[in-house]
Amino acid sequence: MQNLHSSFQAVSSSIIGLNSSVQTTVQGMDTTVQGMGNSIQGIETSVQQTNELLQELLQKGLTCECGRQIINPLFNDQRRKHREQYQLGQNIFNLHQQLNFQSLFEIDKIRWLTDVKMMDDGRLVLCFPYEYIILICNTDGSQTNSISVQGEPWFVTAVINSTVAVLVKSIIQCIEIYDVTDKHKLKSISLPIMLCACGITMINNKLVVGGLGRLLIVDHQTGETIQTIETGCKPDRLHTSGDRIFFTDGSIWNKKRPLNWYNYIDNKIYTKKLSSYPTSITSLQDGSLYVRCDDGLIHHVSNDLKHMKKVKPNIKVLKGDSIVSYNTTQNKMVTLDGNILSIFQEKK
Incomplete structure (x- = not known):
């Protein structure tokens, strides 16, 4: 009986330790998920702010082709009004x-x-x-x-x-x-x-x-x-x-x-x-x-x-x-x- 009681105590200690580990792990996961949520929220805020900025720029109207490169990347040769190539020397x-x-x-x-x-x-x-x-x-x-x-x-x-x-x-x-x-x-x-x-x-x-x-x-x-x-x-x-x-x-x-x-x-x-x-x-x-x-x-x-x-x-x-x-x-x-x-x- 004494040996059996000792065994129960050991099992109980193991269960308590396992429970603590599970709680720690769950808490860590909660913290990670919360952090990911904050990051996602931050990204959404940044995207929203960027969209608002672009809308504001478009509403104000940019006044030169170079100024429009704020929205269009620098290395973009496309014009805002795309058209086919002119025939060289034609009367335009x-x-x-x-x-x-x-x-x-x-x-x-x-x-x-x-x-x-x-x-x-x-x-x-x-x-x-x-x-x-x-x-x-x-x-x-x-x-x-x-x-x-x-x-x-x-x-x-x-x-x-x-x-x-x-x-x-x-x-x-x-x-x-x-x-x-x-x-x-x-x-x-x-x-x-x-x-x-x-x-x-x-x-x-x-x-x-x-x-x-x-x-x-x-x-x-x-x-x-x-x-x-x-x-x-x-x-x-x-x-x-x-x-x-x-x-x-x-x-x-x-x-x-x-x-x-x-x-x-x-x-x-x-x-x-x-x-x-x-x-x-x-x-x-x-x-x-x-x-x-x-x-x-x-x-x-x-x-x-x-x-x-x-x-x-x-x-x-x-x-x-x-x-x-x-x-x-x-x-x-x-x-x-x-x-x-x-x-x-x-x-x-």
Whole structure:
């Protein structure tokens, strides 16, 4: 009986130990499940916040193709309005309207216009460096407003909503950010190594400007230079499309002055020879390029950059030393030749 009692005690102790182990295990599982629940809840909250942010951005409306890369990844060459490739050199545009700024605003002396961009809402933003203003107006020249600039505004690019970034030449060369609706300056970014004559554009919601032998990627919110890309030349006529930054060689000793581009995918710079010096570069709806050259010709370059063809000569107004800029939302192209601004509507 004594031995049997001892055996019962041992069994009882084992059962108590097993019960404690089971309780510990169950408690651990509860803690794990609770932790997983918290994690899942956190993920759901993050997803919800992201969706709310995207909805807010879409409701506000992004105002430039580069700004839309907040939603579309950087390495995405697809346009928001996808379409098949244009036939190279085909007649894509009809002349919609022309403005002569000298006669329109009864200007006694010629104002030198250096750059123009069309916002996604159709408004035009123009740079008058020697009048120290940027001009905002509709495509018919109505509702004209101007913003005084403490320096010479040379080039402009759309950022987001009604915001533009302007290259300003003064004692210190800088980038100034303006709200063209409220007509006031938001901030100024000083970049002593920047060259105003190179131009300005955007990629992946960051500004792109040029310096001597380099491209500078600048955060327009913080003013920080986040990347420097060595080019081996003075980059000029800057333009971005998809994951590529296009530029020419602005060095006066380079007589060939080819079309160059930096590719973010492989971190390399490529070159394509043209018949003459490129003076303006813009992207069309299908990702192909219009490259205007100083011989008065427009080269239509395929989006893979392997083929090109001269634009048909019935778009005569494109000839001359003009700036060419296309807006993918408005489906309109703007050219600037002296004080004559021409607006083209893309054929449907």
